[in-house]
Amino acid sequence: MLTPFKELPDNARLWIYQSDRKFSEEELPKLQQYLTAFLQQWTAHGASLNAGFEIKYDRFIAIALDQSASSASGCSIDAQVHFIQQLEKEFDISLLDKMNVTYIQNDRLHFKPLADFKKMAKDGAVGKNTTVFNNLVNTKEEYLEHWEVPAIESWHSRFFK
Structure with missing residues (x-):
């Protein structure tokens, strides 16, 4: 329904x-x-x-x-x-590949393979406050409150240590 x-x-x-x-x-x-x-x-x-x-x-x-x-x-x-x-x-798209990251930079959405995002974090091209999409949220409430967050507040934070 x-x-x-x-x-x-x-x-x-x-x-x-x-x-x-x-x-x-x-x-x-x-x-x-x-x-x-x-x-x-x-x-x-x-x-x-x-x-x-x-x-x-x-x-x-x-x-x-x-x-x-x-x-x-x-x-x-x-x-x-x-x-x-x-x-x-x-x-003709990919929807199930979880090894990618979408983030916002300069008011635009960007899509990168996880390895590229990790390298960008290491090189300082993206930072802890870069807005990322945490697609691991499990409920509508988490989606509304914790889906679009600074990288430091999501699983992406491990790339900034």
Whole structure:
């Protein structure tokens, strides 16, 4: 069952998929259509899942699930991953590669492989206060409060020691 993202509770479980490029203006309506269709039929052991999505910065897909009525099962999570893999093929993008970092510098989003970001941190090209996206957040509340943070306040902090 599709629910507007803003209406989901703060403790909703969350998955973030980071694209290796921005979605184009032509792609965004299609992406929204696919996400809507998937979440409308997403189930766990036959029970509808109360979920919603948000696309941020034309680059991140956040899917949130209210687990108060039905929780995600292994099969439903597998279905979500399979759906994301279909999006990767449809849009010729990478969404599942966790070895990349997106950060803000000079009011622009930048996307780098983790090794490059680590080297940039060592070289001083990015700093402890560089805004990064902590895609390891697990709930909607964490997403709203701790997703877009200075590098020193996320797992990225280990690159600044």
